[in-house]
Amino acid sequence: MEAWIPITIAAAFLQNLRSALQKRLRSSLGTRGASFVRFGYGFPLAVLYVGVLHGVVGYAVPDLNLRFVFWAVIGGLAQIYATILLVHLFSLRNFAVGTAYSKTEPVQAALFGFLLLGEKLTAGAVFAIVVGVVGVMLISMARSPLSPKSLLTALASRTALIxxxxxxxxxxxxxxxxxxxxxxxxxxxxxxxxTTLAFVTGFQTLYMLVWMLATDRGEILRVAKSWRSSSLVGLAGVLGSACWFTAMALQPVAYVRALGQIELVFTFMASWFMFKERLNLRELSGCLLIVGGILGLLLA
Known part of the structure; x- marks a missing residue:
């Protein structure tokens, strides 16, 4: 088995754990505070990770360049606002549905990878990704009538758009x-x-601290007081990000993110055991389609 596969599965599990912890924190910290803890408490761990790789393993620290800084800042800003949207989504729908909507990412990542990086996808890989996304759409309509009109209504809703x-x-x-x-x-x-992880989390921490200082300083105090639970979010977040970054350095983004849809399996487990949410047949069918898409991707 290629190394990027278990690394991606670990990243998906840790991402799901982080999201579940953020959902619980939102009630006490708000959307922005619950989003910040991912970066603020993760930054020291990311720096420690680089230190261990350099001082213990013996890897050289690469030289930074303007191209790196440009893409790291773009990625950091995008992740901040995507996280804020996702945490807000948890207040509109349950954990499973909120996460499922965001799993349209593989097709979008494939498109962006094609447009920005010139990455190519085989026909079999494209089909497998589409199967997985159909599963996501089935989950999103799990409690609505199955019809083209219902699908359009579900996709045009505020929750779906977010x-x-x-x-x-x-x-x-x-x-x-x-x-x-x-x-x-x-x-x-x-x-x-x-190195990318440490630089990005440092930038994100500074950006969000300045933002909160300018708009709501009390939010910083609430984040500091919740350090026990918030540090767990930071730990899960930085470990998950380390796995994502490593996998994406080894394999094209679309493949990594498509395999990462296995997160939905972990999501349903968290919904059942942590939040006491129950699944219907359509939700289970959607989950199986997603797993089928993942297996098809690996075969492709």
Whole structure:
């Protein structure tokens, strides 16, 4: 098995754990505060990760360049606003549906990867991605009548538009991060990914701190007081991001993000055990389609 596959699965699990913890934090911190903890508490860990790779493993720290900084900033900003949209989405719908809407990302990531990076996809891979997205759409209509009109209504709803926008911006972020890591040109994909992660989380932390200082300083105090639960979000976030960045340095974005749809399996488990949400037959069918799409992608 190629290394990017287990790394991506680990990233999906950690991302789902982080999102579940953020959903719980939103009630006490608000949307922006619950989004910030992902970056603010993750930054020191990202720097520590680079330090271990350099000091213990012996990897050289790559030299930064303007191309890297440009893509890292674009990716960092996109991830901030995509995260804010996703956390807000959890207040409009349950955890499973909110996450499912954002999983339109693989097709959007494939499009952005094609337009910005010139990445090619085989016909089999495109079909597998489409199967997975059909599963996502089936989940989104799980509690509505199955009809073209219902599908259009579901896709045009405020919840769907926010979810799809979140997925699209996450797609831009994924492509930007891969571009940033590749711009470092060595010494190896793991160190390139770690350096990108540390730089981006540092930029995101500074950006959001300035934003909160200018608009609501009390939010910073609430984030600091919740350090026990917030640090878990930061830990899950930085470990997940390290896995994502490493996988995307090894493999094109569309393939990594498509395999990452396995997160929905973890999402349904979290919905069932953590939030006591129950699934109907259509939701389960959508989940199976997504898993089928993932397997088809790997075969392709």
């Amino acid at each position: 979810g799809i926008a979140s997925g699209g911006i996450f797609g831009i972020s994924a492509v930007a991060y891969r571009s940033a890591a590749l711009a470092l040109e060595g010494p190896n994909p793991v160190m390139q990914a770690a």
